[in-house]
Amino acid sequence: MFHIDADMTVGSNIEFSISIPADVIGAPADVMVNGEGRVVRCGLDDGRKSVAAVIDEYRFERA
Amino acid sequence: MSPKEPVNGSGAVPPADEKALLRLIVADTQAIFRVGVRKVLALEDDVRVVAQAENLGQTIAAVAKFPADVLLFESRITSNPAEAVSEVIKKNPDIRVIVITGDVDEMTTVDYLRRGVKGIINRAISPDLLVRCIRKVHGGEMWLDNQGVNWVIEAYKSQATMLTSPRPKNRLTDKEMLIVSCVAQGMKNKDIAAEIGTTEQVVKNYLRRVYDKLGVSDRLELALYCVHHRLLENATPQQEKPSDQPNVHTPPISTRPN
Numbered sequence: 001m002f003h004i005d006a007d008m009t010v011g012s013n014i015e016f017s018i019s020i021p022a023d024v025i026g027a028p029a030d031v032m033v034n035g036e037g038r039v040v041r042c043g044l045d046d047g048r049k050s051v052a053a054v055i056d057e058y059r060f061e062r063a
Numbered sequence: 064m065s066p067k068e069p070v071n072g073s074g075a076v077p078p079a080d081e082k083a084l085l086r087l088i089v090a091d092t093q094a095i096f097r098v099g100v101r102k103v104l105a106l107e108d109d110v111r112v113v114a115q116a117e118n119l120g121q122t123i124a125a126v127a128k129f130p131a132d133v134l135l136f137e138s139r140i141t142s143n144p145a146e147a148v149s150e151v152i153k154k155n156p157d158i159r160v161i162v163i164t165g166d167v168d169e170m171t172t173v174d175y176l177r178r179g180v181k182g183i184i185n186r187a188i189s190p191d192l193l194v195r196c197i198r199k200v201h202g203g204e205m206w207l208d209n210q211g212v213n214w215v216i217e218a219y220k221s222q223a224t225m226l227t228s229p230r231p232k233n234r235l236t237d238k239e240m241l242i243v244s245c246v247a248q249g250m251k252n253k254d255i256a257a258e259i260g261t262t263e264q265v266v267k268n269y270l271r272r273v274y275d276k277l278g279v280s281d282r283l284e285l286a287l288y289c290v291h292h293r294l295l296e297n298a299t300p301q302q303e304k305p306s307d308q309p310n311v312h313t314p315p316i317s318t319r320p321n
Contacts, residue, residue, distance in 0.1 A: 025248060031248055033283060035283075
């Protein structure tokens with residue numbers, strides 16, 4: 001689940017990219033995780049737009 | 064139970080007093096090893112190889128079909144030998160399983176024993192020791208080398224410590240921390256196995272245990288757990304990490320509306 005300013009609709013495909021900082025995992029460089037998923041729920045959380053999505057696929061991209 | 068090799072390995076007429084025999088099934092991927100074992104045991108009047116198997120299917124079938132006292136089981140016969148041992152013992156709860164392996168570690172050893180294995184031997188075992196091992200295990204004893212015994216004692220001590228002073232559920236061992244670190248860096252199981260000098264299956268076993276301890280279900284969740292709990296930052300294995308200062312790296316998300 002994440003917060004986002006844009007409007008999204010249930011069923012939308014999303015692509016995401018997560019950067020895992022090197023210092024947090026003791027790696028020589030940041031590690032990227034790229035993936036795809038689908039929006040399954042939209043709503044408001046403390047006045048902010050929140051979106052729940054399922055992750056269909058992801059892959060670690062090593063530097 | 065290769066078609067080229069009789070199921071009844073000795074091919075001899077059964078002695079009259081069958082009950083006095085130590086009946087053995089040899090399950091090994093290499094015919095040369097099976098033949099070698101048979102030759103070694105041929106010198107023992109009261110030991111008889113009743114079946115041979117070269118894969119897991121044949122092993123399970125042999126255990127179900129032939130009454131046997133001891134199973135010599137090569138770990139490489141399947142990708143998940145520990146699970147296979149459970150399956151074998153389910154088929155014949157009385158059979159005593161000796162695992163033949165060339166690569167064993169603490170976790171795998173303890174796992175084998177918990178599943179009912181009675182002996183673990185190295186593939187390079189001498190013929191004399193092999194015979195002694197089979198007889199001891201048949202007689203109700205365990206057979207482990209010194210390293211294996213130490214691992215079992217350590218596991219027992221660790222379990223006792225957990226019972227007397229419960230530790231946080233997510234306490235990971237040094238090896239588990241190392242594997243978590245590799246996963247978080249995006250390494251594949253094969254690469255991790257090469258890095259720490261073990262097999263992919265052992266890495267998978269470790270990961271299953273780590274997932275269970277941390278309550279995660281896959282590599283991504285594990286990596287995010289590390290980020291949120293700073294599990295690997297200044298990691299000191301076996302010590303609890305502060306978890307009250309999450310360092311969430313906000314993911315940039317791009318959308319691709321339908």
